[in-house]
Amino acid sequence: MNAPPRPAATATPVRVMGVVNMTPDSFSDAGGFDSPEAALAHALWLAAEGADILDIGGESTRPGAQPVTEAEEIDRVIPLIRALRAESPIPISVDTMKPGVARAAIAAGATIWNDVTALRHAPDSLATAAELGCEVVLMHMQGEPGTMQAEPRYGDVVAEVAEFLARRGETAIAAGVAPEKIWLDPGIGFGKHMIRHNLPLLKHLDRIVALGFPVLLGVSRKSFIGAVSDGPVPADERLGGSIAGALAGAAAGVAAVRVHDVRETVQALRVWQAIAAAG
Ligand code: HH2
Numbered sequence: 001m002n003a004p005p006r007p008a009a010t011a012t013p014v015r016v017m018g019v020v021n022m023t024p025d026s027f028s029d030a031g032g033f034d035s036p037e038a039a040l041a042h043a044l045w046l047a048a049e050g051a052d053i054l055d056i057g058g059e060s061t062r063p064g065a066q067p068v069t070e071a072e073e074i075d076r077v078i079p080l081i082r083a084l085r086a087e088s089p090i091p092i093s094v095d096t097m098k099p100g101v102a103r104a105a106i107a108a109g110a111t112i113w114n115d116v117t118a119l120r121h122a123p124d125s126l127a128t129a130a131e132l133g134c135e136v137v138l139m140h141m142q143g144e145p146g147t148m149q150a151e152p153r154y155g156d157v158v159a160e161v162a163e164f165l166a167r168r169g170e171t172a173i174a175a176g177v178a179p180e181k182i183w184l185d186p187g188i189g190f191g192k193h194m195i196r197h198n199l200p201l202l203k204h205l206d207r208i209v210a211l212g213f214p215v216l217l218g219v220s221r222k223s224f225i226g227a228v229s230d231g232p233v234p235a236d237e238r239l240g241g242s243i244a245g246a247l248a249g250a251a252a253g254v255a256a257v258r259v260h261d262v263r264e265t266v267q268a269l270r271v272w273q274a275i276a277a278a279g
């Protein structure tokens with residue numbers, strides 16, 4: 001006798017955000033395209049590979065990266081956003097902590113402001129986000145990008161990150177950002193000990209998801225993957241660990257993962273989801 005049909009799995013598909021770094025010094029891909037055309041081609045390639053969103057950044061957050069002026073950052077990202085908007089309907093996010101860059105990016109066609117400082121970098125960040133009416137990603141980071149990995153300290157990392165994100169969500173709403181425009185991100189690798197802080201956060205992502213906002217997770221090519229493996233591994237050899245992190249996110253119910261390797265992540269998520277939906 002056949003078994004009765006089972007209800008389909010309820011897991012919503014995890015969206016894939018492809019990273020396009022317009023930086024000469026990103027830790028993850030050493031960034032830098034020879035020309036704007038090459039950057040556009042890469043972005044369109046990520047879209048063709050199945051990205052749901054493209055995240056364009058013009059300043060590396062790697063400790064020791066060169067600071068970039070607002071004008072320079074605008075020069076790096078706006079031509080690409082404009083060109084991409086003309087070629088593709090894919091949602092675009094801008095990875096910046098500067099309200100002036102976010103403003104220019106939204107005017108050029110981006111719809112998401114991805115801010116690793118959770119709108120704390122400039123006095124007018126919150127008001128600008130409210131005025132622009134765009135989606136915002138509020139990410140947790142302890143300290144500043146230049147020094148954040150020096151000596152990160154927490155009592156209970158999961159509780160503290162969750163508490164911070166809940167408060168920043170409330171603060172953004174109080175400043176006029178619509179609740180449905182807010183995403184949260186635990187900020188893996190941002191002021192976190194490679195093992196002692198990143199791993200519990202990944203294990204207990206469900207507690208960030210439980211805050212009720214969509215969660216974005218960035219694990220792709222991060223250094224802790226080497227630390228958990230046999231030792232330092234070059235950034236472009238961290239695909240297996242990146243996918244393991246994306247699947248941990250999917251299992252916990254994150255809304256999206258921020259990745260460099262779109263095709264492989266899409267495949268892994270599809271298989272994971274097909275298994276979850278099997279009878
Ligand atoms: N990670 C990086 C940059 N931006 N934004 C969010 N919301 N979440 C993340 O985890 C995140 C992020 C670091 O990765 P990458 O862009 O590859 O490196 P760099 O900052 O050196 O350009």
